[in-house]
Amino acid sequence: MRYAQIVIGPAGSGKSTYCAEMQRHGQATRRNIHIVNLDPAAEAFDYKPEIDIRDLIHVDDAMEDEEMHFGPNGGLVFCMEFLLENLPWLEDQLGDDDDDYYIFDCPGQIELYTHLNVMKRLMEALESWNFRLCAVFLLDSHFMVNSASFISGAMAALSAMTCLEVSFVSVLSKIDLLSKESRKQLDRFLEPDAKDLCADDCSPIYSKWRERHRNLTESIGRVLEDYSLVKFAPLNIRDEESLADILFTIDNCIQYGEDRDVKMEDFDPPEAEEEGDDDGYEEGRG
Ligand SMILES: Nc1nc2c(ncn2[C@@H]2O[C@H](COP(=O)(O)OP(=O)(O)OP(=O)(O)O)[C@@H](O)[C@H]2O)c(=O)[nH]1
Numbered sequence: 001m002r003y004a005q006i007v008i009g010p011a012g013s014g015k016s017t018y019c020a021e022m023q024r025h026g027q028a029t030r031r032n033i034h035i036v037n038l039d040p041a042a043e044a045f046d047y048k049p050e051i052d053i054r055d056l057i058h059v060d061d062a063m064e065d066e067e068m069h070f071g072p073n074g075g076l077v078f079c080m081e082f083l084l085e086n087l088p089w090l091e092d093q094l095g096d097d098d099d100d101y102y103i104f105d106c107p108g109q110i111e112l113y114t115h116l117n118v119m120k121r122l123m124e125a126l127e128s129w130n131f132r133l134c135a136v137f138l139l140d141s142h143f144m145v146n147s148a149s150f151i152s153g154a155m156a157a158l159s160a161m162t163c164l165e166v167s168f169v170s171v172l173s174k175i176d177l178l179s180k181e182s183r184k185q186l187d188r189f190l191e192p193d194a195k196d197l198c199a200d201d202c203s204p205i206y207s208k209w210r211e212r213h214r215n216l217t218e219s220i221g222r223v224l225e226d227y228s229l230v231k232f233a234p235l236n237i238r239d240e241e242s243l244a245d246i247l248f249t250i251d252n253c254i255q256y257g258e259d260r261d262v263k264m265e266d267f268d269p270p271e272a273e274e275e276g277d278d279d280g281y282e283e284g285r286g
């Protein structure tokens, strides 16, 4: 069995930064995390990818093609389709080592996770190669300022969740940039309450619209609340404990560590062989 986080979310939500920090945090807790860059338009990031889609295709290849004439978004979708047509390339790059841990840094075009099926097909391929997957949906906490943006963010997460059909963790990023006041406000959206979501008192321009759609807002809020469909976990990337909490939540989703525990207890002969494996299990507890 192998493990992977699929890091998704809107443009600029902090995906590449999250990947780099997770890898660094992994090293500090003796977990070897490989990063795969899946963004064919990426220019720079703070990590060295183990695998890079740009070695297969770059978005410029699609945009500069004289017959296709793609713009940046069409070009990106073309590149992702191209990746799916060349899955043996990815499979080969990923190797077949048991217990490998990968993080996939994905592009920020949200349509990939809403109505297109390229990412879903990629999930199916990874699962068929023995990966246990958890999607990590990042949303910039600066947008969680009122109910309308909360509902919109939650619906985007929900849309990605139903599109990908894998374990799912929603994360609010860039908490370190929030003022004390904004952090307090954020608490309201970590445990959202349907009635509370309708009680915003922002700009009067929207109040008529809001009044007219109060029932709709409340119903959506209630569905999210009743079914615990979308719960956001705050992440302060500058705080090791916060990173460890998120990693622990993801570990639970993909049962990282549990298989190794069973394997060690049931099959491993005493002492001599256990030394190396012990670390691997303990690191799962962060
Ligand atoms: N202070 C702070 N800055 C962050 C954090 N996460 C991201 N940033 C900054 O936000 C900007 C965008 O971050 P990226 O990690 O490139 O975001 P992304 O989601 O990969 O962006 P795309 O790949 O373009 O969709 C960069 O300037 C980062 O330095 C964070 O947790 N804290």
Ligand SMILES: [Mg+2]
Binding pocket: 015, 016, 017, 039, 042, 105, 106
């Ligand atoms: Mg990025």
